[in-house]
Amino acid sequence: MKTIDVCLSPDLMHLYRVDDRKVVIVDILRATSCMVTALAHGVAAIKPFAKLDDCLAMKAEGYYTAGERNGEKVDGFDFGNSPFEYMDPKLKGERIAFTTTNGTQAIARSEGAKEIIIGSFLNLSSVTHYLKEGSDNVLVVCAAWKGKVNLEDTLFAGALVELMKESIEPDCDAPLAAQRLYNLARYDMVDFLKDSSHVKRLNRLNIHKDIQFCLTPDQYDVVPRLINGSLII
Numbered sequence: 001m002k003t004i005d006v007c008l009s010p011d012l013m014h015l016y017r018v019d020d021r022k023v024v025i026v027d028i029l030r031a032t033s034c035m036v037t038a039l040a041h042g043v044a045a046i047k048p049f050a051k052l053d054d055c056l057a058m059k060a061e062g063y064y065t066a067g068e069r070n071g072e073k074v075d076g077f078d079f080g081n082s083p084f085e086y087m088d089p090k091l092k093g094e095r096i097a098f099t100t101t102n103g104t105q106a107i108a109r110s111e112g113a114k115e116i117i118i119g120s121f122l123n124l125s126s127v128t129h130y131l132k133e134g135s136d137n138v139l140v141v142c143a144a145w146k147g148k149v150n151l152e153d154t155l156f157a158g159a160l161v162e163l164m165k166e167s168i169e170p171d172c173d174a175p176l177a178a179q180r181l182y183n184l185a186r187y188d189m190v191d192f193l194k195d196s197s198h199v200k201r202l203n204r205l206n207i208h209k210d211i212q213f214c215l216t217p218d219q220y221d222v223v224p225r226l227i228n229g230s231l232i233i
């Protein structure tokens, strides 16, 4: 049976092999939720960057620039990091260069993976179906917060483990812990996360509706994949 493992923080990546497996990047609040929303609403491609300057330079190539640092839109960028911004019809067919505090860093740290896909609650069922296909082992990489474990990404990892439990075996205790946590939280994730560090951080920025939205499963039927440095569907 194929296996699933969970890397709870990009700082633990040295413990995991990626070259022979599908890697699912998750940053529920809010980077991967934004990516999924943008591509589902018709954005042609998203090029993720770890560094701000590299992202900004893409303006000269006709890209919109987007993302955040510490939750706030970067000066000079066209868009921030709220999923609602990416429903804008003017983005249809456009390309976006994107950088965030943790989400795009997790993508960079997963370089060399056999395949990289983007997960969020918004496309939970689509990602589950995609991972059930084929025989590749799976690694879920939680973007976390500056190296520290967070609850919301762990819950998503747990949801995947739970939904695939008939066809995939946990590789160590992190997937089991995530699954158990998800089963405690699944019926009211907003309430479960109310005291979590990033929810508190985002509440200070007055972003309650982003939190609600990002925790709503199955809004979109897309699986973004990283192909030649760009996320596409």
Ligand code: 3SL
Binding pocket: 027, 029, 030, 031, 032, 068, 070, 071, 072, 081, 100, 101, 102, 103, 104, 143, 202
């Ligand atoms: O860290 C990230 O990648 C972001 O998603 C963080 S925030 O939700 O915009 O604060």
